[in-house]
Amino acid sequence: MSLKFDIVVIGGGPAGLAAAYELSRRGFKTLVLERGRRPGSKNLYGGRIYMSSIEKICPELSKEIYKLGRRVVREVIMLTHGGTSLNIEIESNDWRGGVVTSLTRFVEWLAQKAEEAGACIVTSAKVDAIHVHGNRASGVRCGTDNILADVVVDAEGVNRILLEKAGLVPRLSPGDVALGVKEVYRVDPREIEKIFDLEEDTGLALLALGEVLDYLTGGCFMYVDKSHIHVGAVLYLSNYARFRRTFPEVLDRLYRLPMFRKVVKIGERVEYGARLLPVRPLPRAEMDGLVTIGDAGGYLVHIGPIIRGVDYAFVSGICAGRAIAELLEKERRPPSLASFRSAFNKYVRETSLMRDIELFKRVYTYYEAEDIYSRYVKFLVDFFREYLEVKNGVKSLNETLYMSMRKHGLSIWGLAMEYLRKFRKM
Amino acid sequence: MSFDEKVRVNAYLVHPTPHIEVDTAKCRTCKTRPCLRLCPAGCYRELPSGEVAFYHDACLECGTCRIICTLGAVRWSYPEAGFGIWYRFG
Ligand SMILES: Cc1cc2nc3c(=O)[nH]c(=O)nc-3n(C[C@H](O)[C@H](O)[C@H](O)COP(=O)(O)OP(=O)(O)OC[C@H]3O[C@@H](n4cnc5c(N)ncnc54)[C@H](O)[C@@H]3O)c2cc1C
Numbered sequence: 001m002s003l004k005f006d007i008v009v010i011g012g013g014p015a016g017l018a019a020a021y022e023l024s025r026r027g028f029k030t031l032v033l034e035r036g037r038r039p040g041s042k043n044l045y046g047g048r049i050y051m052s053s054i055e056k057i058c059p060e061l062s063k064e065i066y067k068l069g070r071r072v073v074r075e076v077i078m079l080t081h082g083g084t085s086l087n088i089e090i091e092s093n094d095w096r097g098g099v100v101t102s103l104t105r106f107v108e109w110l111a112q113k114a115e116e117a118g119a120c121i122v123t124s125a126k127v128d129a130i131h132v133h134g135n136r137a138s139g140v141r142c143g144t145d146n147i148l149a150d151v152v153v154d155a156e157g158v159n160r161i162l163l164e165k166a167g168l169v170p171r172l173s174p175g176d177v178a179l180g181v182k183e184v185y186r187v188d189p190r191e192i193e194k195i196f197d198l199e200e201d202t203g204l205a206l207l208a209l210g211e212v213l214d215y216l217t218g219g220c221f222m223y224v225d226k227s228h229i230h231v232g233a234v235l236y237l238s239n240y241a242r243f244r245r246t247f248p249e250v251l252d253r254l255y256r257l258p259m260f261r262k263v264v265k266i267g268e269r270v271e272y273g274a275r276l277l278p279v280r281p282l283p284r285a286e287m288d289g290l291v292t293i294g295d296a297g298g299y300l301v302h303i304g305p306i307i308r309g310v311d312y313a314f315v316s317g318i319c320a321g322r323a324i325a326e327l328l329e330k331e332r333r334p335p336s337l338a339s340f341r342s343a344f345n346k347y348v349r350e351t352s353l354m355r356d357i358e359l360f361k362r363v364y365t366y367y368e369a370e371d372i373y374s375r376y377v378k379f380l381v382d383f384f385r386e387y388l389e390v391k392n393g394v395k396s397l398n399e400t401l402y403m404s405m406r407k408h409g410l411s412i413w414g415l416a417m418e419y420l421r422k423f424r425k426m
Numbered sequence: 427m428s429f430d431e432k433v434r435v436n437a438y439l440v441h442p443t444p445h446i447e448v449d450t451a452k453c454r455t456c457k458t459r460p461c462l463r464l465c466p467a468g469c470y471r472e473l474p475s476g477e478v479a480f481y482h483d484a485c486l487e488c489g490t491c492r493i494i495c496t497l498g499a500v501r502w503s504y505p506e507a508g509f510g511i512w513y514r515f516g
Contacts, residue, residue: 037439161503174494179490245463248428248429271436271515
């Protein structure tokens with residue numbers, strides 16, 4: 001069977017649904033094809049959606065997003081070594097740390113918004129190929145159906161099976177991604193508020209590095225949601241060969257740390273999931289008639305502890321929707337790639353997305369350096385422990401600093417060089 | 427906790443035919459077998475005979491095996507439309 005739409009969107013995740021929402025609102029016949037049985041059933045992430053760009057670009061929706069979860073008011077960075085953890089905690093009532101929510105819940109909500117705007121969302125529909133005629137994408141094949149469209153929007157996520165198949169992007173390599181594995185615990189909200197000292201609508205985000213992941217590049221996380229707590233581990237696959245454990249082992253060992261032990265004690269484990277996460281800027285594939293957004297378009301920014309995946313998937317979807325709508329209204333024919341790019345850039349400029357991607361491209365290699373996760377973590381934990389613990393006589397700050405640096409092969413001179421070479425750029 | 431215990435709490439709609447095909451003859455020559463440790467669902471197991479076996483039921487569709495297998499033994503795809511893992515929280 002052959003069908004014709006103005007726009008066909010591959011993948012009903014945060015990116016694809018945001019594009020469909022915007023395009024349908026503007027009156028375009030938009031079809032979303034999602035392989036999962038329901039919207040949200042294939043989507044998984046850590047736990048937090050940053051809000052600043054969403055607020056700027058879609059103020060009407062951002063208020064509703066806040067209601068989906070807890071506002072982050074506290075962040076904790078935990079450096080772990082030798083059974084000791086050094087926690088850096090920052091808390092403020094007007095902290096702009098985004099919202100902790102379940103991604104399935106977020107995607108279900110966004111699908112509803114897109115449907116209300118008039119989008120046609122078909123679930124249990126797996127796209128098999130993108131049709132390319134000459135230099136132009138003309139539609140998709142989904143089972144026995146051929147769907148024609150003026151614009152194909154690819155929002156298939158990090159595993160770019162269709163783009164790889166079409167020869168538009170190189171094969172994903174281990175160095176491009178990290179593997180994230182997580183568990184969700186169901187907890188009574190009142191219990192959460194009591195144990196973590198939170199209000200009805202406030203939450204927290206926690207990241208742990210060092211020993212928790214055998215000092216490898218990556219870390220562990222905890223996000224406190226309305227009535228759920230998300231806990232997981234993220235391992236850069238560039239060093240997969242040196243990973244000597246299994247993920248169940250990593251998680252179970254994590255639960256020995258007091259902060260994480262609480263969760264297991266008060267919660268009921270309800271889900272175990274995994275997904276890949278880009279840690280390098282992925283090259284973008286576009287052509288006349290084909291627009292790529294979200295993870296598939298390389299619009300994820302991952303800089304140290306900050307992952308902007310869902311908010312930038314959303315922003316790239318909304319801006320792509322605006323650009324396509326403007327061009328279809330103005331030109332009344334399928335837009336060229338060049339005109340799409342300039343319209344997209346105009347809309348996306350309202351946000352920090354492109355600037356963040358430029359920064360990401362410049363600094364990502366520095367965050368792959370294992371030193372950060374091993375030597376520096378060990379040094380900091382040891383130093384604070386030596387300095388603050390009273391085992392015998394009190395030690396001077398200088399002496400402790402010097403001893404701890406020496407123990408981990410660091411020197412002021414070396415650090416200064418390192419600063420000039422790397423940290424300055426980070 | 428074992429892999430099986432970890433995935434036990436999940437919801438799945440398992441399709442009878444595996445969506446991933448593994449050419450286990452190639453695994454015979456593989457010394458490192460990273461899939462055994464890295465597949466978060468433990469879909470790859472070493473049999474007592476030393477062979478690698480693949481079971482698709484618990485697959486989380488993450489795509490790790492697709493990119494870490496250097497021998498090209500993994501023919502990867504998503505499950506049939508509507509099947510596979512069903513995340514309720516994500
Ligand atoms: C461990 C981990 C932690 C993370 N933490 C955070 C975080 O805290 N905050 C944050 O903002 N981001 C986080 N991210 C990143 C975030 O998950 C992604 O950036 C985001 O989900 C991207 O959205 P998307 O719509 O581009 O892709 P996806 O969410 O992957 O959606 C793609 C959709 O396309 C569908 N699909 C794929 N192929 C086909 C096909 N052939 N036919 C039909 N449908 C198809 C899929 O079923 C899916 O629904 C994390 C990621 C991981 C792995």
